[in-house]
Every structure is written in C-alpha cells, then in structure tokens.
Amino acid sequence: MISSSKFLALLASLGLVSAVNDAISSRAPDPCAAIGGKKWVAPRDVRACYSSIKVDQTLKTNMIDVVNKTLAFHTSVNYQIKAPQPFTSDVHEDLLGDLARIKSQRYRSDYDLHIDLSRTLKRLNDGHCVWINRCFVSSLFVNYLPIPLTLLTDAKGNQDVHIAPEAFTVASAEFPDQIQVWQDSLPGSLKGNLQSLSGAKVLTINGLPPTFAIDDNAKITGSFQSLATRQNSFFSSYQIGAAGWTYIMGNFAQQALPLSDDVALIIQRVNNTAIEKITLPYRSRLGSTARAFTDTNSYLANNCRAVDGTNGVDAYASSTPQIDPSSKPVAKFQQQPPISAESSRKHLVNVILDTSPLSDVVLPPALVPGLSPVNGSRNAAQFYMLKDKKTGVLALGSFSDTDFLPFLDSLLQGLVSLKSQGATRLVVDVTNNGGGFICAAHWLHRIIAGPKSTTVPQAGLDTTARDGPLAQLIAKQIVGTNADPDLLLLYNPLQWNNATNVPFAANEDWLQLPVAKIINGRHDAFSQRLGQECQPGSFPTNAPGVALFDPKEVVIVNNGRCASSCSLFSITMAKLEGAKTVVVGGKQGVKQQYCGTVGGQSTDFSTMDTEIKTTHLKNNTLAPPDLLVNGVQGITWRLGFGIVNPQEPEEWQDHPADLNLPLTAASVNNPVAIWEDVARRLLA
Ligand SMILES: *[C@@H]1O[C@H](CO)[C@@H](O)[C@H](O)[C@H]1NC(C)=O
Numbered sequence: 204m205i206s207s208s209k210f211l212a213l214l215a216s217l218g219l220v221s222a223v224n225d226a227i228s229s230r231a232p233d234p235c236a237a238i239g240g241k242k243w244v245a246p247r248d249v250r251a252c253y254s255s256i257k258v259d260q261t262l263k264t265n266m267i268d269v270v271n272k273t274l275a276f277h278t279s280v281n282y283q284i285k286a287p288q289p290f291t292s293d294v295h296e297d298l299l300g301d302l303a304r305i306k307s308q309r310y311r312s313d314y315d316l317h318i319d320l321s322r323t324l325k326r327l328n329d330g331h332c333v334w335i336n337r338c339f340v341s342s343l344f345v346n347y348l349p350i351p352l353t354l355l356t357d358a359k360g361n362q363d364v365h366i367a368p369e370a371f372t373v374a375s376a377e378f379p380d381q382i383q384v385w386q387d388s389l390p391g392s393l394k395g396n397l398q399s400l401s402g403a404k405v406l407t408i409n410g411l412p413p414t415f416a417i418d419d420n421a422k423i424t425g426s427f428q429s430l431a432t433r434q435n436s437f438f439s440s441y442q443i444g445a446a447g448w449t450y451i452m453g454n455f456a457q458q459a460l461p462l463s464d465d466v467a468l469i470i471q472r473v474n475n476t477a478i479e480k481i482t483l484p485y486r487s488r489l490g491s492t493a494r495a496f497t498d499t500n501s502y503l504a505n506n507c508r509a510v511d512g513t514n515g516v517d518a519y520a521s522s523t524p525q526i527d528p529s530s531k532p533v534a535k536f537q538q539q540p541p542i543s544a545e546s547s548r549k550h551l552v553n554v555i556l557d558t559s560p561l562s563d564v565v566l567p568p569a570l571v572p573g574l575s576p577v578n579g580s581r582n583a584a585q586f587y588m589l590k591d592k593k594t595g596v597l598a599l600g601s602f603s604d605t606d607f608l609p610f611l612d613s614l615l616q617g618l619v620s621l622k623s624q625g626a627t628r629l630v631v632d633v634t635n636n637g638g639g640f641i642c643a644a645h646w647l648h649r650i651i652a653g654p655k656s657t658t659v660p661q662a663g664l665d666t667t668a669r670d671g672p673l674a675q676l677i678a679k680q681i682v683g684t685n686a687d688p689d690l691l692l693l694y695n696p697l698q699w700n701n702a703t704n705v706p707f708a709a710n711e712d713w714l715q716l717p718v719a720k721i722i723n724g725r726h727d728a729f730s731q732r733l734g735q736e737c738q739p740g741s742f743p744t745n746a747p748g749v750a751l752f753d754p755k756e757v758v759i760v761n762n763g764r765c766a767s768s769c770s771l772f773s774i775t776m777a778k779l780e781g782a783k784t785v786v787v788g789g790k791q792g793v794k795q796q797y798c799g800t801v802g803g804q805s806t807d808f809s810t811m812d813t814e815i816k817t818t819h820l821k822n823n824t825l826a827p828p829d830l831l832v833n834g835v836q837g838i839t840w841r842l843g844f845g846i847v848n849p850q851e852p853e854e855w856q857d858h859p860a861d862l863n864l865p866l867t868a869a870s871v872n873n874p875v876a877i878w879e880d881v882a883r884r885l886l887a
Pocket residue numbers: 267268271272299302303306825
C-alpha cells in the first residue's frame with residue numbers, strides 16, 4: 204500500500220499537489236471559528252487563527268505606504284539609523300531601508316507580516332513612533348501567566364529574580380475564572396498550591412538563567428532607548444491611575460501577542476531548600492473592547508478594517524463628521540487617562556503609545572498607600588504626607604487628566620497643602636508615567652522651582668519640527684490661503700513662538716527657510732528653533748512668586764519608565780535645578796536611566812492626515828493614502844533641544860539615575876515602603 208506522503212509526492216510530481224491542498228483547506232475547520240465567542244483560549248489556537256489569514260497585497264501596500272509617508276513628519280528617522288552615544292548600541296534601525304525590504308518580502312501569513320512590521324518599528328526603542336494594528340493586539344487576545352516576576356535583593360546584597368510576593372493575590376483577583384486551570388497544571392504536591400509559589404526564587408526560565416529571558420524581551424519590547432529600562436519592562440510594577448492604584452504585570456506575565464504557549468521554571472520556594480521544576484501554560488484572554496466574531500470573515504470585518512478616526516478629516520468640510528481627538532482609535536493606546544474633548548482639542552500632548560492600553564488590574568489593598576490623601580489630590584495625582592511629618596509625596600501616574608486647568612490648579616493646591624502641613628522636602632513618584640499635557644510638565648517644574656531664568660518664560664525645552672517638502676506645502680497653504688481661520692492646525696504659525704519667544708504673525712511662514720542638517724550621512728531639514736509655548740496662555744494666573752520646595756530637596760522616583768512629558772519634567776528638574784533621581788529595582792551593574800523617549804510633542808498619522816486634507820493636499824504624491832486597516836502610527840512631531848548640549852536633541856543625551864534602589868520582599872510594589880526608603884537615603 205502507498206503511504207499518504209508518497210501519494211502526495213506522486214501528485215506533486217504530476218503538478219497536482221496544490222489542487223489537493225486547496226481541497227483540504229476548504230474542508231478544514233475555520234481556526235478563527237474555533238476561538239470565536241470564547242473568553243479564554245490557548246495561545247496556539249489564537250496563533251492558528253491569526254496565521255490562517257493570508258497577506259492581502261492591496262492592504263500590505265497600503266500599510267507600508269501610509270507608514271512610509273507618515274515617517275516624513277517624524278523628527279527622528281535619520282538619528283535612529285545610529286543614535287548618538289550613549290545610545291548607539293541601543294538604537295540603530297534604518298527604518299526606510301527595512302520598509303523597502305518588507306515591501307518585497309513574502310510572508311506565509313498576515314500575522315508574520317505584522318510581527319515583522321511592528322518589530323521593525325519597535326527596534327527604534329521610541330514609544331512615540333510605534334505601529335499598532337488592532338487586528339492583532341490588545342483589543343483582541345492578551346497572553347497571561349499568574350506569576351509576575353520581580354528583582355529582589357537580599358540582606359547580603361545578592362540580587363535574584365523572584366515570583367512577586369503578591370503574585371497569587373493579584374492573579375486570583377484578576378483571573379478568578381481561570382486560576383483553577385493554573386492550579387491544576389502544577390505537578391505533584393504543588394497541584395492546587397499556586398499560592399505557595401509567591402515570592403519563590405527563580406533559578407532558570409526555560410532551562411537558562413533568567414537573564415537570557417530578560418534580555419530576549421528587551422530586544423522586542425521597544426518604547427525606551429536604554430537597555431536598563433527595557434529590562435525593567437519584564438517585571439511587575441505599579442501606577443497611580445485615574446481610578447486608583449493599578450498593578451502592571453510586566454512583559455513576562457503579560458504578552459501583547461500570543462507568543463508563548465508555556466514556561467518551564469526551576470524555583471526555590473520561600474522557606475524551602477528543595478529545588479522544584481514547574482511548567483505553567485500561558486492563557487489568552489479576549490480583551491473587553493474586542494468586537495465579537497464567530498469566524499474568519501466576521502473577525503476581519505469587525506476588528507481589522509479602518510474605523511471612524513483611523514484617518515483624518517478636512518476640518519472645515521461641513522459634510523465630514525468631526526471626531527473628538529479623545530475618541531479616536533489612537534487615544535486607546537496613549538498611556539494617559541481619558542481626556543475631555545474640550546481639553547484634548549486645546550492642549551497639546553507628549554505621550555507614548557503602547558500596544559497594551561493602561562492597566563486596570565488592581566494593586567492589592569495591602570500595598571495601596573494607607574496614608575490619607577492630602578487636599579489637591581485628584582485622579583492620577585495623589586498627595587500624601589509621610590509619617591516623618593517632613594516629607595511630602597506627589598504620586599503622579601500621568602501628566603494628563605480629564606480637564607486641563609482644574610488639574611493644574613490641583614497640582615498647586617496639593618503642593619501648598621503639603622507645605623502647610625510642614626513638608627520641607629518632596630518625593631515625586633512618576634513610576635510608569637507615560638507623559639501627557641506638555642504645559643502640565645512645564646507648570647509643575649515652574650511651581651516647584653519658582654520664577655527664575657530656568658522657568659520663566661521657558662520651563663521646558665525649545666523644540667524643532669521636521670521641515671520636509673509636504674510639511675512646507677501645508678504651512679504655505681495656511682499662510683497663503685488663510686486655510687485655517689479657526690486655528691485648528693499644527694502648522695498654523697499662530698500656534699508658535701520663535702526662539703526668542705516672540706509669537707509668529709499669521710503671514711509668517713515658520714518653516715522657511717529650513718535648517719539643513721546631515722544626520723548619519725543623510726540630508727535632513729528642520730524648522731527654525733521654537734521657543735516656549737505655555738506662558739502665559741496655558742498657565743493658571745496664580746503661579747506663586749517663590750519656590751514651593753528647594754529643588755535639591757526633591758527626589759524623582761520611578762522604574763525608568765517615565766516618558767514624554769514625564770521626561771520633560773524630570774530632565775529640567777534634574778539637569779537645571781539639581782533634583783535627585785532614583786530608579787527602583789533595576790538590574791545590578793546596568794546603568795539606569797531615570798527617563799526616556801523625550802520627544803517634544805507626539806502625534807500620529809490621523810492628525811497629519813487632517814493637516815493634509817484641510818489644506819487640500821491629499822492629491823500630492825507625497826501624501827499618505829487613507830489607511831484601509833485598523834491601524835495607528837505614532838510619531839514625534841517636535842523634538843526638544845538638549846540642556847547640556849543645547850544644539851542637539853535631548854532625546855539621546857544621558858539621563859543617569861543617582862541611585863538604583865534595591866527592592867526587598869517587603870518593599871517591592873509597596874509605594875509607601877519605597878518612599879520611606881528613598882527619604883531615608885537621599886533626603887538627610
Ligand atoms: C517611501 O517614500 C519615498 C518617498 O515617496 C519613496 O521614495 C520610497 O520608495 C518609499 N518606500 C517604500 C518602502 O515604499
């Protein structure tokens with residue numbers, strides 16, 4: 204009898220095999236139907252669905268065209284070919300070269316194409332310039348393990364990877380409908396005893412010392428230039444959110460794509476000498492914002508095609524429905540709480556994008572600060588007084604808030620309340636703060652440090668925009684044809700001040716003449732230097748006449764993951780005012796950066812498309828077409844100039860933390876314990 208493989212070989216020799224394969228696949232069950240309507244599934248089943256979708260050449264060409272042409276507005280493309288020191292070994296991506304490669308490369312599936320395209324952008328290690336295709340990430344399935352990890356240091360100073368002491372408390376609260384699957388998958392006497400793993404030392408991950416898994420993740424996690432910060436992304440952490448304290452699982456216990464099916468660990472549990480081997484499965488959970496589907500066709504139709512707000516609009520066309528910036532798809536991925544339509548129209552932001560929306564996993568009650576919030580506390584800005592009665596704390600999870608002015612007022616009120624209670628020194632905890640309103644960052648610097656040459660009129664960084672041919676045409680249209688009477692467009696000269704802080708006139712084309720630069724051997728062009736943008740119009744009128752705190756008695760604390768407007772605040776406080784900086788729980792022996800992804804102002808494809816459509820330039824060959832898929836492309840639109848080297852961008856200048864604070868089982872993910880430790884060590 205002939206075996207089936209020999210039979211196929213025979214058919215292949217007759218040129219018939221593809222017909223046979225087609226016949227088999229048309230009868231095969233639909234892999235997306237297998238996961239449709241389910242909440243928890245195995246990662247391999249999600250991959251089977253994603254991988255069954257073939258590349259549609261029209262959509263592929265469209266995506267690459269949109270990304271490529273949007274990058275003409277991104278300030279950093281040529282710098283990122285080879286970033287300056289100290290980030291040369293971290294950032295070296297020739298984006299346009301890689302897009303050309305991807306264009307001509309063939310892929311087995313749309314999922315493979317997505318992984319290549321999204322990782323190519325992630326290699327910039329720039330949280331502003333990210334490609335997110337909602338067909339595959341976060342709004343769909345997210346991969347979880349019930350054992351977030353952390354780096355703990357013992358009394359002798361040895362640092363090891365541990366399962367977070369609070370792991371079981373977090374997982375049983377967040378995954379009540381799945382925890383039994385993990386309980387049952389543990390071997391022998393550990394079965395049903397997941398709780399006993401909390402705090403365990405992790406000796407190997409998939410047969411290798413943990414450092415391999417940490418560094419493999421650092422290669423693909425993106426968002427931050429520095430290796431140290433990308434290593435920290437592997438581990439659990441916390442954030443103060445608009446609705447309370449949240450827990451961030453970290454990239455080991457939460458994957459945006461269904462990458463891993465399981466993990467094998469060798470562990471040593473707390474108070475145990477035994478070395479034990481366990482294997483736990485990752486489980487994929489359908490996101491709460493995914494649109495329901497039953498098969499491949501409804502999956503594609505409901506989750507993968509452009510939606511309202513994917514593309515821009517002509518801001519003055521009465522026929523086009525106007526969409527609030529706050530309800531555009533990009534808003535879901537901006538790492539800030541929701542902003543009111545009014546505030547997001549009026550106030551510019553500098554904020555990173557992440558494939559995972561903000562976490563809503565709750566920080567266990569035992570770790571939530573038990574101190575009472577001080578007056579002025581509001582949403583993601585909470586003020587506390589430590590028990591020493593002299594250290595005030597501002598826990599600030601974002602530089603955004605629903606409403607701009609009330610937020611700035613409450614920042615002032617909180618600091619004044621702390622002072623009235625006797626605070627003489629201040630800890631500002633900006634752990635996982637992804638940025639927000641640019642002028643909120645300048646305001647906080649201004650009110651802490653008082654009025655002085657470093658805060659008035661410019662409390663932030665001077666900036667520059669890219670000055671490419673299409674940008675120049677947009678500015679010309681606005682200046683020459685009064686295309687933007689209501690001041691809705693970013694290229695309107697009335698939005699900006701020149702380098703000596705004088706506002707441009709309506710007829711002043713601020714993109715002329717472009718400043719030519721050669722960066723990494725490529726010709727580039729930028730706008731003239733722009734000066735301050737917040738004072739007086741975007742500040743409350745009651746800025747105090749004196750410093751509220753001695754900036755040298757201010758410590759900025761985070762896990763390195765402080766970006767965008769958070770970087771603008773931290774850098775000006777550290778480099779101009781002498782504030783101290785602390786990174787918590789970083790890997791020993793690796794230089795920790797207290798912030799990253801500085802930018803100046805961030806925006807996205809849909810916003811640039813509105814500039815193009817409103818100035819009637821959509822027909823220009825340089826204009827990106829409308830995007831056909833459910834995607835988001837972020838960019839840095841303005842880049843801040845440096846403080847130590849004012850002629851070069853701050854983006855790739857050094858931001859070394861003064862202290863890498865070791866964490867213990869008692870202090871990890873415990874904000875009050877961390878603040879007390881910081882105050883003891885740095886505020887004598
Ligand atoms: C990107 O756009 C530029 C300018 O239009 C063009 O020369 C280049 O071929 C494009 N690259 C890809 C990969 O489409």
